Amino acid sequence: DGGITQSPKYLFRKEGQNVTLSCEQNLNHDAMYWYRQDPGQGLRLIYYSQIVNDFQKGDIAEGYSVSREKKESFPLTVTSAQKNPTAFYLCASMASGTPGPYNEQFFGPGTRLTVL
Amino acid sequence: DAKTTQPTSMDCAEGRAANLPCNHSTISGNEYVYWYRQIHSQGPQYIIHGLKNNETNEMASLIITEDRKSSTLILPHATLRDTAVYYCIAPTGANNLFFGTGTRLTVIP
Numbered sequence: 001d002g003g004i005t006q007s008p009k010y011l012f013r014k015e016g017q018n019v020t021l022s023c024e025q026n027l028n029h030d031a032m033y034w035y036r037q038d039p040g041q042g043l044r045l046i047y048y049s050q051i052v053n054d055f056q057k058g059d060i061a062e063g064y065s066v067s068r069e070k071k072e073s074f075p076l077t078v079t080s081a082q083k084n085p086t087a088f089y090l091c092a093s094m095a096s097g098t099p100g101p102y103n104e105q106f107f108g109p110g111t112r113l114t115v116l
Numbered sequence: 117d118a119k120t121t122q123p124t125s126m127d128c129a130e131g132r133a134a135n136l137p138c139n140h141s142t143i144s145g146n147e148y149v150y151w152y153r154q155i156h157s158q159g160p161q162y163i164i165h166g167l168k169n170n171e172t173n174e175m176a177s178l179i180i181t182e183d184r185k186s187s188t189l190i191l192p193h194a195t196l197r198d199t200a201v202y203y204c205i206a207p208t209g210a211n212n213l214f215f216g217t218g219t220r221l222t223v224i225p
Contacts, residue, residue: 035215040217041217042203042214042215042216042217042218043160043203043215044215045214088157090159090160092159092160104150104162104165105152105160105162106162107159107160107161108159109158109159110157110158110159112157
């Protein structure tokens, strides 16, 4: 089955600890994205990557870091510098980095991070 | 990235058509309009997109006004499983995918 997976579904961490969220896709998509969603709010873009070994900051990149060493993987690290990390994190992929007539984003099931 | 505005919430009776409006008055000529929906605690799901012409697929229909300043997503026979948050977006690039807060559609039995 082709798709995008995120693990784990629920994650608990103590304040001050870094934590890495996994995102893997087997769709052979070039572009990958990380979003954050707070209760009752829309999605906010954290980081995106249009191609391997390249990534760009989104609207709320502070306190987060990413890597894109492989096409199929785009892990997100929530660092201790992120002041309010508790949220629902969504990863997405798209065939190319440019939205167009045949390009839609495919989303993973999300990871709910709770920092205690 | 064209900014889109949507009503915060809407109700629809089960079996009736759900018409979800979206304003995108600043949209430019090459910006597509995309619709996604998000069922509670899941990742958003693509529904449909269009540029100028009306579009229909197995999930919904998309009606775009001639001036392209607004569009309407139509779910022809809403079911309880259509209860979700619906997002209308008009992205221009990889860094302009603004989902906003969408419209919370509640289908009532």
